[in-house]
Amino acid sequence: MQPIGRGSGAYAAERPWTIWLSGLLFLVSMTITTLASGQGRSVPQSVAPSDFMRKSVAPSDFTDMSVAPSDFPMMMDVAPSDFFRPQPPVSDPQQGLQDFLPLRSAEEYQGVWRGLDLRGPAPADFVAIHANRAVELYRTANFDEARREIQEAIHKARDQKDTVRSAVAYDFRGLIERMQGRLTDAIDSHSKAVELLEEKGDGAADLLNAKGNLAIACYYYGAYQKALTLLTEIQEVTTDPIIQIRVLNNRGLIYQEIGRLEQAQKDFAFAALAAEGSKDDQLRAECLNNLARLTAVRGKVEEAIQMLGEARRLARGLPRMSKPLEANVLDSWAYVLLEAGRYEPALAKLNEALALEEKAPSPLIKPVIHLNRGRALSGLGRTAEAFEEFQKTERLSQEIGLEALQRQLLSYRGDLHRRLGRLDEAIKDYKSAIDIVRSTRERLTGETEKEFRTTTQRIYRSLVESLIAQEKFEEAFAYLEESKLKVLQDSLRRVHPRLQDLDAQKRIEEARGMLDREEALRQRLLRERAAGAPGEVIEKVESQLKEVKRNFPGVVADLKKRYGNRYASYVGIPTSTFARLKDLLPPGTLLVEFLPTPDFLIFFLVSRDNDLEWRRNDEVKEADLNGAIQQYRALVENVRGVRSSWRIDSWSDPTWKELREATVRLYLALIEPISDRISKAERVIFVPAGILYYLPIHALGKADEEGEIQYLIDQKPVVYLTNSELLSIVTERTTLLEGKSLFALGNPPFEHTEPLLDPLKNAEEEVNAVKRVFGEKAFTLVGQKATRQALLDILRPPAGRVGFEFILLATHAILDPQSPADSWLALDGTNKLTAQEVPNFDLSNVSLVTLSACQTAVESDSPGNELMGLAHFFSQARSPSIVASLWSVDDISTRDLMVTFHKTMLEQKVLDKARALQQAQRALATRPETRHPFFWASFILIGDWR
Known part of the structure; x- marks a missing residue:
């Protein structure tokens, strides 16, 4: 691989249209407007307009690794038309924040793309012609036609053996595919661009852009680690300090998104420190804003306020047209104060922000200022004024279609109604907010997945409590169940199942592709409305959005008709009555x-x-x-x-x-x-x-x-049960095998260091003891034989279904509440079996899976999420029940409990797993040496007991 940081001057001059396309690709994906939010906003760094004045563009020109994970949903919404307008060398005040645009006119850019020398005629360049058509079609939201045109450009470039232009066209195809919600295809396209450029060993700027776009696609897909790896690669190969600051800043934003706050704090701190030495006041203000917001989240309010004060001072020294950045800092400042219950100073900051917005109007910032003014006035007891502000927020947010802001408005207004004893009005607002939650996955910019889950659960809880106050118990119960299923759905949003049933997988992918497309179109529509796009463009996007919304329920209904609610959580919230x-x-x-x-x-x-x-x-x-x-x-x-x-x-x-x-x-x-x-x-x-x-x-x-x-x-x-809906799923049983049989795995030679796992000294004895209970109907893998490959051979037999009724896995199970799909079993070396792999197995003959060495800590942010995920993934494989432990247990008592448990099940004429576990636990609880609950109470049966 060629170093990304290498200069590209002469090389770039030989193919100016490719430079422009690369810049367009990366800017369309990475340089976007940050929507205002009541949460305070993370500020993306931007490429200075002067970077586009040079004929030869250095890699750093396009290394704007600037978009917060919460901003990613907006990446597809910057229309190419935004990049064709001649602009002054300042941010567009209509966009709300630093949305820097190139200085060339549309005609100049189109001339470059068509391969025309502006000083005279030139031979037709069919690669550029098709690529130019693709952009024109993209501008008018004709994504299917745009993809066909860019595919023609790829074919022409291949015929000409032009590797670099093939790669750039692949990269643009990935951008179109993300707009279509075809995330897997987008990753393939961006990956192909990276592969071609690495093979070519030339085009450092293009390679950098392709890796940046691939990082975004990986984020969309839920491959957070891959996105982080790509950012880190860019950071390691570039020597440009500004690029490194941007990478650190945005890697910190991804860490914050996935809840790894210590790593986020570290990256933000390094970015802010480096920015201080860069003499770039805008960059420094943006880094301080992000660092301050996270600092406040971690409870250091005064320290955060000091940072915001410095960020504002820096923003005020910037050109007059950079006022949106100052308003953004004031909004973050007000959010910190509101969360601390300091309503008077928060209102003062919001008044200042509103005055700035009036000088540089932005349809995206204004409704948020009114929302937060409503919150502050409500906190001060000025309820009539608060309702007026909420009404303004509602009108403005509806005008631009910002549903995430409407959801938050309805929640706050419902709280105020409830506080005033107006339960009917409160319930109406809460239900409207939940309707939005059901119909869209849109989040406020700056609102991480964790914050979105917390906010959503608070709305459900407020509604349930209000319904109970009105003695509407069945309705309250239904919403309580829905709230738990919503947690599960949110956890699965980034998980792409690999199922044994290929028809089910195809239907899930179709439904989720429609969800991704709907989300992309919603964001595109919001962007176009805010930017004052031509009516025909808005109508085109609206039409496509209506078509997706019209077709989606039918796809889900067909999935449910064929498979019940087994896979419903992948595409929606299954309802229970x-x-x-x-x-x-x-x-x-x-x-x-x-x-x-x-x-x-x-x-x-x-x-x-x-x-x-x-x-x-x-x-x-x-x-x-x-x-x-x-x-x-x-x-x-x-x-x-x-x-x-x-x-x-x-x-x-x-x-x-x-x-x-x-x-x-x-x-x-x-x-x-x-x-x-x-x-x-x-x-x-x-x-x-x-x-x-x-x-x-x-x-x-x-x-x-x-x-x-x-x-x-x-x-x-x-x-x-992790939720009552699980009961309907696990009771969908197939016929069991004749005779009771066991597969058990124990004490694999694991070498995991994160976390460092204690050896399970008696796990082999546990497995061998249970094996003696089943005799010839048991098959075991212990010690050096307990490898990942050997386990996969059992779980994926040639006949399809696993041929055992009971499975016992006596190895460490690490349960992850933040990402249940990434929970894993320790196997040989550093090998793992992850939870999201489980649905790929056919466990329909299996009555029970026992995980005898789980490690589960009490989680306050997403309590029970890992247990819900564990039950979900095994139910997808058609196993009706699991036994798991709530803490790591002494392995001698575990051995004794497992022997009694399995022996009782083997002896039962009618299988009752709950009674078998009861008998095994009572056997230990009555013995003085194991009466302490540590030795027996940890094990729980989740799912069907029959």
Whole structure:
């Protein structure tokens, strides 16, 4: 590979149209307007207009690695027409922020592209002619025709053996494909451009552009690590300090997007420090703005305000037409103050921002200023004025079609209605906000995926609580379930399944391609409206958007007709009703769903023979409950040293007073209020919420007269569901194999260091002991034989379906709450089996998969997300249930529990996995040496118990 940082002067002069196309490609993708947001905005760096005055363009001219991940959805929305207008050497005030445009006129650019020398006629260049047609078609939103024209340009360039122009055309084809929502094709096109340029060993600027576009496509697709790798490659090969600052800044934005705040803070800090030495005040102001916003998120409000003050000082020294940058900094400043509850100074900053906006009008910034003014006025108790500001926001955001801002407006206005006791109005606003959440994946610029999830869940929760206040319990239950499925859907948005059923995969890809296209068209339409595009262009995009929205429901309906709700979460939010849920529950089964709120705990109780019942425990507040669960987990997990030190001969021993009291306290909060219903049930299904996902509810109990704890598991078998909709999926069973058989894998020779994994000394013995239970009907892989390839041979047999009813995997399972698809099993060396690979296996003959060594920490940001993901991916492979552990367990007691568990299932005439697990856990809980919950309580059964 040729160094990207190498100059391109003479080479560039030989092919000016290619330079221009490369610049266009990269600018269309990377130099875009940042939409204003109530969240405060991350500011992209931009290429100075003077860079486009040179005939020979250095690589740094196009190395504008400037777009925040939250800005990526806007990348497809910069129409080529934006780059054909002659512009003054300043940002366009109509665009809101630094949207620098080239200085050549449209005629000059078109002349270059057609291969015409402006000083006289020249032979026709068919490559350039087709490419030029492609851009013209792109400008008018004729993407299918544009792709056909650029394909012709590729063919002509190939015929001429012009590798570089082929590569540049491939790169532009990728841009069109991203506009069409064809993300896989876009990655292929950009990758082909990179491959050709690397083989050619020339065209450093073109290679840099292609890698930048590939990074964007990878981000869209959810390949965050690949996007980060590409940015890092660019940073490592360039010697231009400005480019390095931009790469650091934008790599930090990606880290922030995926929740890796420490790495983001580090990159932002280095970028800001380097920018200080660059003497580029605009660049420094932008870096400080981004660093300040993250600093505020991490709780350092005063430090963030100091940075924003310096950023504003720098912005004020820039040319007058750079006022949008100053307004952007003021908006970030106001957001920090609003989040800190400092409404008066926030309102003052917003008034200043509004005055700046009036001098340099921007249809994208103005509605956000009014929204935040409404928030500030609401906080100050000036409710009439707040409603006026919200009304202005609603009108302005509807005019430009900014649905993400409308969603946030409806949420804030609903909160104000609710605070004033106007529940009907509040419910109406919350439902309208959720309608937007259902219909679009659009996020506010600057709003990370994590923030979007948090905001969305808050809307659902506010609606559920308002409906409960009006005693609309069934409707509240339905929205509570939908909120959990929304979390799962958001987690799967970047996951592209590889299914055994190729027809299902094709239909999912078709539906998701339509979603991607819809999102791209929404953003394109927003951009065109804000830019005052010609009416015919707007009408064309509107028509395409309506067509996609019209066709999408039919595709989803067909998927659901063929496969039920099994794959619904990939393309939407499957809905569940109380009546449907009742029909799925067999007699004698009680389903309990929890909803912790700031003021009380709500129980929803569902059974076949009763109407939906709800109860409320006014003594249990969410914060207190979370604290009690955290304390319980700490006490249970804090088992160290010699096993005999944790022997419990009697719970009345003062040594165990704190753990006993924590156990009983949670029992009284969660079980006692519904004990009358539990006592009448044969089994109990718990559907947790919040950090209740990390609590072994079956291990809670109350003390008898002697001080001994009577556990819930002593009374009833217990099952867990991550959401009640899972029940409809896991009950779609095929016929089981005749005779019960087992496949088990244990103690592979793993060498993972991130995280550093402890050896599982007794995992081989665990597997061998369970193997002895099944005898000839067991097949095992242990030690050096427990490799990834050997496991894949079992899970992907020539016959298709896995030929075992039970699977036991006795190796470390690392569960990732931020990205459940990336949860993994440790195998030989550094090999892994990731969760997103599981749907590629046919486990329809498998009744149960047991993961006996999970590592799950209590997650506060997305509680239960990893467990929901785990259950989801195995259900996609048609396995109806899994057993997982909530913490890492002593492997001797794990061995004993697994032997009893599997032996009981083998002996049962009618399989009941919940009763088998109950018996295995009780066997340990009654022995003094393993009575401590650490040794047995961690294991939970998720899914179908039959």
